[in-house]
Amino acid sequence: MDVRPAAEADHASILAIVAPILAAGETYAIDRDLDETAVxxxxxxxxxxxxxAVSDGAILGTYYLMANQRGGGAHVANCGYMTSSSALGKGVARAMCLDSLDRARQRGYRAMQFNHVVSTNTRAVKLWQSLGFEIVGTLPKAFNHPVHGYVDSYVMFRAL
Structure with missing residues (x-):
């Protein structure tokens, strides 16, 4: 598996992963009814x-890297990750997270923080913890899950 910067030619494949995950509304605190342009x-x-993340020419996942905050908080990175439903459990998210940690270090970030990890997303929580992230805060009932109702979200953090 190779993880590389996205190219313009990748946009349709990326959106084919991102749009259904956002529409499901189970892991991202964003409107579920976004049209293609908004996604x-x-x-x-x-x-x-x-x-x-690419294997045999197919895009299996995507992530973004950004500063978590501006100004005095710009030394902390933030990422969002999504894996194709056909590639779940194949190490794609782990590979993307490891890549993002390396890229964040290369860009001079001193830490990485995830602001809103939904507690019911147990696979992600377990993965992030295995990669050195700690739950540094719990946001009680901060996420309205479409199946489970109001559930906690976690703030997760690790130094780089």
């Missing part, structure tokens, strides 16, 4: 540096 504007926002 594109979100994932390829001006502060997002976008990457793809």
């Amino acid at each position: 594109h504007e979100y994932w390829f926002g001006p502060t997002h540096e976008v990457f793809v």
